[in-house]
Amino acid sequence: MVVLVKLNALVMKIFTTNQVKTLDRYTITNEPIASVDLMERAAERLLELMVDQFSKGEVFYIFVGPGNNGGDGLAVARMLSCIGKKIYVFLLTLPDDLSPDALINYRRLSKAMGPSIGVLESGNLPDIPDEAIVVDAIFGSGLNRPIEGLAREVIHHINRYKNTIVAIDIPSGLPGEDCGSVPEDAIIRADYTYTLEFPKVSFFFPENARFVGAWTIVPIGTHPKAIERTKSNYTYLLMQNVAKLIPERPFFGHKGTFGHLLVVAGSKGMMGASMLVGKGAYRSGAGLVTCHVPFGQGIVLQIGIPEVLVQEDISTTCFTTIQDIDKYDAISVGPGIGQGNETAIALEQLFRNANVHMVIDADAINLMVEHPQLQELLPANSVLTPHPKELERLVGKWSNSFERIVKQRDYAIQHKVVLLCKGANTTVALPSGELIFNSSGNSGMATGGTGDVLAGIVGGLLAQGFTPVDSALIGVFVHGLAGDIAATKVSKQSLMASDILNFLGDAWLTIK
Numbered sequence: 001m002v003v004l005v006k007l008n009a010l011v012m013k014i015f016t017t018n019q020v021k022t023l024d025r026y027t028i029t030n031e032p033i034a035s036v037d038l039m040e041r042a043a044e045r046l047l048e049l050m051v052d053q054f055s056k057g058e059v060f061y062i063f064v065g066p067g068n069n070g071g072d073g074l075a076v077a078r079m080l081s082c083i084g085k086k087i088y089v090f091l092l093t094l095p096d097d098l099s100p101d102a103l104i105n106y107r108r109l110s111k112a113m114g115p116s117i118g119v120l121e122s123g124n125l126p127d128i129p130d131e132a133i134v135v136d137a138i139f140g141s142g143l144n145r146p147i148e149g150l151a152r153e154v155i156h157h158i159n160r161y162k163n164t165i166v167a168i169d170i171p172s173g174l175p176g177e178d179c180g181s182v183p184e185d186a187i188i189r190a191d192y193t194y195t196l197e198f199p200k201v202s203f204f205f206p207e208n209a210r211f212v213g214a215w216t217i218v219p220i221g222t223h224p225k226a227i228e229r230t231k232s233n234y235t236y237l238l239m240q241n242v243a244k245l246i247p248e249r250p251f252f253g254h255k256g257t258f259g260h261l262l263v264v265a266g267s268k269g270m271m272g273a274s275m276l277v278g279k280g281a282y283r284s285g286a287g288l289v290t291c292h293v294p295f296g297q298g299i300v301l302q303i304g305i306p307e308v309l310v311q312e313d314i315s316t317t318c319f320t321t322i323q324d325i326d327k328y329d330a331i332s333v334g335p336g337i338g339q340g341n342e343t344a345i346a347l348e349q350l351f352r353n354a355n356v357h358m359v360i361d362a363d364a365i366n367l368m369v370e371h372p373q374l375q376e377l378l379p380a381n382s383v384l385t386p387h388p389k390e391l392e393r394l395v396g397k398w399s400n401s402f403e404r405i406v407k408q409r410d411y412a413i414q415h416k417v418v419l420l421c422k423g424a425n426t427t428v429a430l431p432s433g434e435l436i437f438n439s440s441g442n443s444g445m446a447t448g449g450t451g452d453v454l455a456g457i458v459g460g461l462l463a464q465g466f467t468p469v470d471s472a473l474i475g476v477f478v479h480g481l482a483g484d485i486a487a488t489k490v491s492k493q494s495l496m497a498s499d500i501l502n503f504l505g506d507a508w509l510t511i512k
Contacts, residue, residue: 012241013227014234014437015198017141017176023197026226036101039068042220043075046168046194049218050076050135051083053192054164057133059086061126061163063154064102065138065172066093071102072168072196073137078109087115090126092138092151094119122150125157134158134165136188138172141200147173147186159189167193171211176200179208180400187211197222201234204425204437205401233409235436237428242477243511245470249285258287259329259463262311264350265452266293266336267318267343271300273336273362273452276497278308280456281332283504284475286463292322319343322350330357332459334364335452344371351377357462357471361385361455369393380416381431381468383458387422387451409433418472422451426476430469440480444492445500453500454479482507 015023028035050057062077064070074089081087091098095106109115118126128134136158138151147155155173158165165188170176173187179202193215195203203212250257261281266274274291278301281289290309291301294317298310313320320342325331331354337343344367351374358379360368365386368374386394388404395407405427412419412429420428423446426438458475466474485506486499 012236012238013198013230013232014201014236015230015232016201016234019230019232020141020176020198023222023226023230027221027223030223030225031221035068036071036104038220039071039075039101039105042196042218043072043079045218045220046072046076047079047083049194049216050080050166054133057085059129059132060088060135061128061132062087062089062135063120063138063158064089064091065140065151066097066102067099067140067142068101069140069142069169069172070137071099071105072140073135074102074105074109076135076137076168077115078105078112081109081112081115088126088132089115089117090154091117091119092154120150120154122153125154128158128161128163130163132163134161134163136165136167136172136190138188140168140172141170141176143173143175146182152186155188156185159185164192165190165213167212169194169196170200170202174200174202174208174211176202178202178400178402179205180402189213192216194218196220199236202402204427206424207401233434235434237436237438237473237477239439239477239481239511242474245466245474246511255287258285259460259465260288260290260327261286261459261463262325262328262331263289263291263456263459264319264322264331264333264337265291265455266297267338268294268297268316270336270338271297272449274301275304276449276452276501277332277335277456277459278305279501280453280504281460281463282307282456283501284457284460284464284478286460289460290328292319294318315342320346322346325350325354325356328356328463329465330359330459330462332359332361332455332462334359334361335455337363339363339366339370343367344374348374348377351379354379357468358382359385359455359459359462359471361451362390365390365394375415378415378417381418383418383420383462383468383472385420385422385451385455385458391419391421405429405435409435418468420472420476422454422476426480428472428476436473438476438480440477441483442480442487442492442495444487444495445480445483447496449497450479450483450500453497457504478504478507478511481510485510 064073167190171188171190191213265277292311319337398404408429428436461471482500482503486503
């Protein structure tokens with residue numbers, strides 16, 4: 001059975017926008033601190049980051065909405081003015097219509113030296129000079145309605161310019177979770193987002209990258225007990241979290257101690273898949289790796305990976321049968337095996353007879369889609385590692401990434417498996433319904449064979465006795481980290497799957 005890690009102790013929680021409001025209220029009550037003073041503390045942190053990042057910036061155009069996000073912008077405007085920056089502030093509403101804390105900061109700003117404050121009017125919006133840095137403090141994550149009227153006109157106006165745009169907490173108009181119904185022209189296109197205390201779920205979706213830009217977490221001192229006590233189904237996997245999951249290898253360990261992985265991968269003309277999976281398994285610390293390949297193809301493996309053991313099929317072209325699987329500690333199946341009927345029958349036999357944890361990838365997933373009875377036989381606690389198109393075939397089409405993670409989560413719950421979707425911020429869905437976003441990896445890894453390496457890493461971890469959850473979390477992080485290290489050596493453009501293998505050792509050393 002799956003032994004779930006205690007996620008709140010191991011990863012950064014990601015809270016929904018409604019939960020963030022509750023956390024703020026708890027902090028205000030139990031620190032205790034006045035809400036306007038919490039806003040002041042947030043503004044001080046924002047100022048530090050802004051001045052550090054834009055040390056040469058002298059002119060700031062700050063667009064302020066009626067709520068507390070606007071209050072943050074007003075407080076930052078005052079602080080920028082006090083250090084000699086040229087500040088222009090534009091309100092979307094009359095001062096008397098500001099929230100109580102925003103109004104306090106408006107009055108404080110009005111007493112400060114130098115800033116220009118104006119109220120925006122439809123059809124008469126200000127020109128923005130090229131040298132100005134635009135600060136978006138129009139709406140925060142608490143927005144729960146479509147943006148219309150003057151606010152939408154202002155957002156469209158700002159987006160027309162090529163100035164650097166910094167969004168406070170979240171780009172105005174972008175929801176914190178489901179963005180499916182929001183028109184694109186009603187969202188600020190920020191270059192940088194300074195998010196307060198926690199990233200938003202919507203930051204992890206590829207379609208939102210053009211709105212969020214590069215995001216940075218700005219700690220504001222949310223009460224630690226509030227964070228600890230508030231359950232979250234979304235979390236962010238970091239290096240220090242992964243390090244806690246990896247014990248020291250025992251001094252007296254031997255190859256039997258570290259498990260025996262069976263790799264069912266490759267077919268005639270696709271033997272590279274078997275080699276990549278096998279190497280990934282060895283690079284993850286597995287003691288022994290046996291690759292099941294078509295008859296006559298074993299020589300390819302033994303030349304390419306002298307360490308690997310070979311088991312040959314009766315077929316000269318593909319996976320059709322397998323014997324004696326009881327001696328293995330885990331199985332990694334799918335990459336490059338093809339989608340023929342003989343292979344589908346063999347996969348069904350494997351599902352019926354295996355009594356160890358499995359990694360299921362690539363063609364094995366495609367066969368599950370073509371032969372639905374395989375999904376009924378899907379062993380509980382398996383780790384499935386599809387890329388987005390394979391996941392779509394498995395769970396059905398989606399209209400946006402939030403809908404995708406819902407489908408991904410529901411499948412993991414229904415079938416009691418760990419289901420991950422490879423890509424930027426690889427998402428891991430657990431049988432408990434929890435979703436983890438990975439923090440490592442880069443676009444250079446979007447090339448053939450990298451998924452095969454991941455299937456080997458996760459399989460090797462399973463063979464060593466790591467739980468399916470831990471194997472998936474460690475696997476996706478170290479795989480991405482090796483890709484990050486490789487990119488610094490060979491560039492993203494030149495990165496190949498074999499480079500990830502070559503830098504896995506550096507990744508393990510970096511984690512430890």
